[in-house]
Amino acid sequence: MADRYELRLPALQIRQGERFIYAFAVDGKVVHSFTTVSRVHREKAALRGYQRPEVLSHIKAIRRYLESPAAMLPNALVLAFNDTVRFRAGRSKNIVDYSTMGELIIPIDETLGEEDKAAWLVDGQQRSAAIRDADVDEFPVAAVGFIASGEEEQRSQFILVNNAKPLPKGLIHELLPDTVGHLPAKYAKRQLPALLMSRLNNEDLFSFDDDDSPFQGRIATPTAPEGYIKDNSVLKMIENSLSDGALYQYRNPDDHSGDVERMLLHLKLFWSLVRATFPEEWNLPPRKSRLTHGVGVQAMGFVMDALTENTSAAELPNLDLYKPLQRLRDVCAWTTGRWAFSNTEQRPWNSLQNTPNDVKLLTNYLLRTIRA
Structure with a gap:
């Protein structure tokens, strides 16, 4: 396979006010080819990243479940895309004006470093890691993505998405x-x-x-x-x-x-x-x-x-x-x-x-x- 290619996925574009989100399905085994996990750290005095380190014991438990016969992960991953990702509307007529069927086009460049990949995992870090490591050929998952204006917006969405979960206070x-x-x-x-x-x-x-x-x-x-x-x-x-x-x-x-x-x-x-x-x-x-x-x-x-x-x-x-x-x-x-x-x-x-x-x-x- 070439180092550079495009992943094209059927997707639904949903308008929310002046913004758009994209709902789609993707094989969890390929998620890490275009996403990165931005773990919180500092470069000099500047904060970089926004996620806690992977919890290995939790990932192992999810992995064991995924390798069982009746495994199912109904919760969607949440991704923040950069502006290299684009949406192409389909030709079918929309039943409602706030959703459009089409194709999400994600560029993949295997030569890029983690920080330059097309998407960041806002929610689903441990699930995606478990799928990556699981002894299965594929495991499709639901995903929701949005185009982020920068890392500050990614942090905001990360906090909002995890508002109902027990995030560490220090983080x-x-x-x-x-x-x-x-x-x-x-x-x-x-x-x-x-x-x-x-x-x-x-x-x-x-x-x-x-x-x-x-x-x-x-x-x-x-x-x-x-x-x-x-x-x-x-x-x-x-x-x-x-x-x-x-x-x-x-x-x-x-x-x-x-x-x-x-x-x-x-x-x-x-x-x-x-x-x-x-x-x-x-x-x-x-x-x-x-x-x-x-x-x-x-x-x-x-x-x-x-x-x-x-x-x-x-x-x-x-x-x-x-x-x-x-x-x-x-x-x-x-x-x-x-x-x-x-x-x-x-x-x-x-x-x-x-x-x-x-x-x-x-x-x-x-x-x-x-x-x-």
């Missing part, structure tokens, strides 16, 4: 900052916090000098597993501040947008002082330091809100925040000793957990100390 947090188009309300609300977290973790420089973000490389995500601060801890801290704290002044509560650069500057200024105040504690993982634990990150976030609320990022250096933070040095048991919350309540340093009660207990203790 969603990584995808949200670069996703465009309509999103469910719960994801739209988290898009700005996810963007701020991503920038904090991956930016090299401040906006105003040559110092780096105090969170750079420290937040654990699917593409940065070497980080030790949990992404959800940082997200909660940012969300709390956006809701009714120091970052609220920069946001538009109606559409969840905001002045990202000023928010970043505000966060970096305060948390750089935290790092300078507790340098050893900041460089330890949560099991060795409650400062980088969820309870510490959230409590210090509330401290940021109390000290800097209604103060713009440009004015923060005038507050002399180093003094109130220094008051915490003698009373914080981030890595050793005991927390003396009161005369009657003392706790071992590592007994604090990431629970609402412990976050509130630690926050009140820190704020009392600062205001004393």
